[in-house]
Amino acid sequence: MKLVSVGADGTGVAEVAGARYDVQLGLLEDAAVGDYVIVHAGYAIEKLDGAEAEERLALFAEMARRERDGSG
Amino acid sequence: MKYLDGFRDPDAARFLRRRLEAAAARLAQAGRSVRLMEVCGTHTMAIARHGLRDFLSDNVSLCSGPGCPVCVTDAGYIDAALELARRGVTIATFGDLVRVPGSSATLAEARAEGARVVVCYSPAEALALARAPGAPEVVFLGVGFETTVAPLALLLRSAVAAGATRFSMLAALKTVPRALAALAEDPEVGVNGFLCPAHVSAVIGAAAYEPLVERYRIPCTIAGFEPLDILFGLVDLLEQLADGRACVVNQYTRVVRPEGNRKAQAAIAEMLEPVDAAWRGLGVIPGSGLAIRERFAAFDAERRHGVAVRPGRPAPGCRCGDVLKGKILPDACPMFGGACTPEHPVGPCMVSGEGSCAAHYKYAR
Numbered sequence: 001m002k003l004v005s006v007g008a009d010g011t012g013v014a015e016v017a018g019a020r021y022d023v024q025l026g027l028l029e030d031a032a033v034g035d036y037v038i039v040h041a042g043y044a045i046e047k048l049d050g051a052e053a054e055e056r057l058a059l060f061a062e063m064a065r066r067e068r069d070g071s072g
Numbered sequence: 073m074k075y076l077d078g079f080r081d082p083d084a085a086r087f088l089r090r091r092l093e094a095a096a097a098r099l100a101q102a103g104r105s106v107r108l109m110e111v112c113g114t115h116t117m118a119i120a121r122h123g124l125r126d127f128l129s130d131n132v133s134l135c136s137g138p139g140c141p142v143c144v145t146d147a148g149y150i151d152a153a154l155e156l157a158r159r160g161v162t163i164a165t166f167g168d169l170v171r172v173p174g175s176s177a178t179l180a181e182a183r184a185e186g187a188r189v190v191v192c193y194s195p196a197e198a199l200a201l202a203r204a205p206g207a208p209e210v211v212f213l214g215v216g217f218e219t220t221v222a223p224l225a226l227l228l229r230s231a232v233a234a235g236a237t238r239f240s241m242l243a244a245l246k247t248v249p250r251a252l253a254a255l256a257e258d259p260e261v262g263v264n265g266f267l268c269p270a271h272v273s274a275v276i277g278a279a280a281y282e283p284l285v286e287r288y289r290i291p292c293t294i295a296g297f298e299p300l301d302i303l304f305g306l307v308d309l310l311e312q313l314a315d316g317r318a319c320v321v322n323q324y325t326r327v328v329r330p331e332g333n334r335k336a337q338a339a340i341a342e343m344l345e346p347v348d349a350a351w352r353g354l355g356v357i358p359g360s361g362l363a364i365r366e367r368f369a370a371f372d373a374e375r376r377h378g379v380a381v382r383p384g385r386p387a388p389g390c391r392c393g394d395v396l397k398g399k400i401l402p403d404a405c406p407m408f409g410g411a412c413t414p415e416h417p418v419g420p421c422m423v424s425g426e427g428s429c430a431a432h433y434k435y436a437r
Contacts, residue, residue: 022194024194024196024223024226026226026230026339027222027223027226027333027335027336027339028333028335029334029335038271038274038327040219040220040223040271041166041193041194041195041220041223042193042194042195042196042197042223043194043196043222043223043226045219045222045223045271045274045275045333045336046271046274046275046327046328046333048326048327049325049326049327050326052325052326053075053326055325056079056323056325056326057075057078057079060078060079060081060084060300061078061081061084063081063083063084063087063088064081064083064084064087065083066087067083067084067086067087068083
């Protein structure tokens with residue numbers, strides 16, 4: 001879910017697939033609009049690390065390429 | 073949805089399948105059969121939904137562990153909640169718990185007979201309910217692993233800070249690493265590698281599995297929930313076993329840090345303390361539960377209302393306990409799909425959306 005607003009009271013609003021949800025942000029060190037967060041039972045428990053996600057996607061894309069090339 | 077597509081690419085899945093088969097073949101050449109266990113209800117559902125068991129060679133089995141919090145909750149806990157409901161307390165709970173059988177009834181049945189049982193999406197709703205003008209006495213059923221424990225610790229802190237006078241929690245909170253140690257020690261289970269949970273690990277950190285690896289020399293790999301994440305996790309476990317290695321491998325680095333979420337850990341330590349806990353199927357595991365600290369006793373439903381959680385009686389013939397230990401697959405239970413279905417569940421593994429029996433019923437029959 002992507003944070004679309006962060007309030008001063010430790011709550012915020014997150015959006016996924018066009019739907020918006022209230023989220024508690026008190027378990028995060030810092031949270032800013034635009035962060036992707038993992039939400040469990042209405043509480044953000046961790047932020048998604050975009051760089052790590054990109055790296056993993058690149059690795060899977062490389063595996064797929066090698067499979068198609070038959071160079072696995 | 074382009075982002076998710078990258079975690080579901082069929083060509084990458086074929087690539088990983090070949091690596092999985094190669095590692096299994098190396099183990100087979102050494103005359104070894106191995107047993108892996110996934111210990112997260114969300115992994116259980118994803119493995120069933122995507123048919124990932126079909127990717128495994130004959131010498132590799134993958135069983136489900138005690139990864140569904142509702143499933144491992146003892147029947148006696150439901151009995152205590154029913155006792156509170158009978159006394160007129162409003163019970164606030166996550167939805168899947170209302171259909172879990174206690175020793176003699178479910179909360180849904182009690183509700184049909186007039187008990188006040190409110191289903192919450194977020195536990196914050198339960199505190200709001202207890203703080204509204206003219207509010208009833210509310211008990212929230214706090215059931216879960218570390219992923220849920222962290223929000224509930226924060227909720228307790230909010231309740232204390234707000235001076236809430238009509239709110240308490242009946243805690244059945246559990247910690248995963250202790251349960252894994254108990255399983256690793258059990259020769260009947262005979263597990264050779266753990267596919268570790270994703271979001272529990274986000275809270276406790278990858279390093280939390282190091283003692284397990286050191287003590288039992290059992291590979292522990294943390295994987296995300298997408299099909300390629302899970303396949304890659306299984307590849308890693310088999311390759312570790314084929315190489316004779318045993319390490320903690322964190323493949324879910326986009327969410328899980330080595331040290332975990334320190335702020336969540338601090339909230340847990342502030343509000344809760346370790347206790348022995350009863351797990352359905354596994355029995356009492358020392359230090360595997362978390363109870364509300366003495367100084368917050370006013371928020372502990374057991375102490376506030378003078379109810380005790382005693383061991384309950386599971387339904388006769390129900391083999392959820394053996395399913396939760398990975399000793400049998402769900403369809404080896406004589407009640408599976410006949411006397412016990414998602415519409416009329418006998419045991420908790422068929423009730424919960426994360427339960428092994430529910431997953432098996434929905435996807436694998």
